[in-house]
Amino acid sequence: MAGILEAKPRVGYSYCRDQQLARYRRTLDGIKVKDVCSVPVVIDESDSVYDGIVMIFLENVGSLIVLSEGKLVGMVSRKDIIKASMAAVDVKTMPIGMIMTRMPNLHLAYPTDNIYNAAKRLIDCGIDSLPVVEKRQRDGQVVYEVIGRLTKTTITKLFVEVLEMSDVEA
Amino acid sequence: MAGILEAKPRVGYSYCRDQQLARYRRTLDGIKVKDVCSVPVVIDESDSVYDGIVMIFLENVGSLIVLSEGKLVGMVSRKDIIKASMAAVDVKTMPIGMIMTRMPNLHLAYPTDNIYNAAKRLIDCGIDSLPVVEKRQRDGQVVYEVIGRLTKTTITKLFVEVLEMSDVEA
Numbered sequence: 001m002a003g004i005l006e007a008k009p010r011v012g013y014s015y016c017r018d019q020q021l022a023r024y025r026r027t028l029d030g031i032k033v034k035d036v037c038s039v040p041v042v043i044d045e046s047d048s049v050y051d052g053i054v055m056i057f058l059e060n061v062g063s064l065i066v067l068s069e070g071k072l073v074g075m076v077s078r079k080d081i082i083k084a085s086m087a088a089v090d091v092k093t094m095p096i097g098m099i100m101t102r103m104p105n106l107h108l109a110y111p112t113d114n115i116y117n118a119a120k121r122l123i124d125c126g127i128d129s130l131p132v133v134e135k136r137q138r139d140g141q142v143v144y145e146v147i148g149r150l151t152k153t154t155i156t157k158l159f160v161e162v163l164e165m166s167d168v169e170a
Numbered sequence: 171m172a173g174i175l176e177a178k179p180r181v182g183y184s185y186c187r188d189q190q191l192a193r194y195r196r197t198l199d200g201i202k203v204k205d206v207c208s209v210p211v212v213i214d215e216s217d218s219v220y221d222g223i224v225m226i227f228l229e230n231v232g233s234l235i236v237l238s239e240g241k242l243v244g245m246v247s248r249k250d251i252i253k254a255s256m257a258a259v260d261v262k263t264m265p266i267g268m269i270m271t272r273m274p275n276l277h278l279a280y281p282t283d284n285i286y287n288a289a290k291r292l293i294d295c296g297i298d299s300l301p302v303v304e305k306r307q308r309d310g311q312v313v314y315e316v317i318g319r320l321t322k323t324t325i326t327k328l329f330v331e332v333l334e335m336s337d338v339e340a
Contacts, residue, residue: 062232062298085256086261119326128232153322159325
């Protein structure tokens with residue numbers, strides 16, 4: 001019944017004119033991070049800051065996920081890049097690993113996280129992007145394999161799509 | 171009745187168990203840009219790029235609204251700052267007006283815009299932030315006075331708040 005009575009035998013029909021509300025609620029209830037996250041944009045920690053800048057422009061993203069031997073080791077934001085540029089370092093030779101925010105100081109999202117929790121984490125932590133990871137064991141160590149990214153753009157897109165679905169504009 | 175029947179005299183009560191749905195829809199219907207936008211973070215076009223960088227860090231924002239004699243003339247994003255840094259210009263002497271995206275090439279939001287329209291504009295135009303403006307006549311010319319900013323952070327916060335209100339987590 002999804003919380004809304006649609007018909008009452010022997011009493012008559014008592015319907016909800018806007019059944020989209022129920023659909024709206026059901027949709028949001030069911031959305032997981034894995035359903036909406038984007039493809040991760042990754043760089044190796046040995047690549048240069050310059051390579052990172054080029055990638056930020058080519059991929060049109062706000063931050064890069066930094067890997068070492070395929071596992072998550074850090075994140076680099078546009079702010080980190082600006083700081084590095086200001087510090088008069090040679091961006092062509094400095095490895096991006098030198099300016100990244102390093103594990104374990106990263107906030108993460110998991111594929112099965114509720115979208116509400118992930119969005120709240122973005123706001124509470126004051127960040128623009130979360131790497132979406134799966135925890136694995138490799139050689140007896142816990143490693144995080146990156147399978148996506150979840151950003152404020154993801155949430156804004158979802159906000160628009162859900163409003164379109166529930167036809168708020170109509 | 172907001173699309174949901176709550177009581178039917180002479181037939182008996184036919185209620186919606188989850189009345190939060192109605193509240194949810196009503197809330198989203200009524201939200202205007204002016205209800206949720208943030209305080210604008212502005213800089214004068216004659217200020218230096220360096221001043222802009224300092225302001226981006228101090229105010230913790232993704233972009234700055236550029237004014238000239240109190241009226242909107244442009245926007246500067248973190249990407250514009252990175253480009254300028256790469257171009258080996260002297261950020262301490264170059265005015266921020268040299269690197270901004272200039273009017274009339276800006277996307278704008280108005281205080282009475284529906285929040286859906288503003289969020290859709292952010293996505294469709296691939297931008298992070300909209301200046302919220304009021305159109306005025308000054309000396310026979312149309313000028314835009316900035317009264318706020320609307321960003322993907324604003325929308326993400328709203329998404330979280332609305333979900334909390336409708337208690338999706340419960």
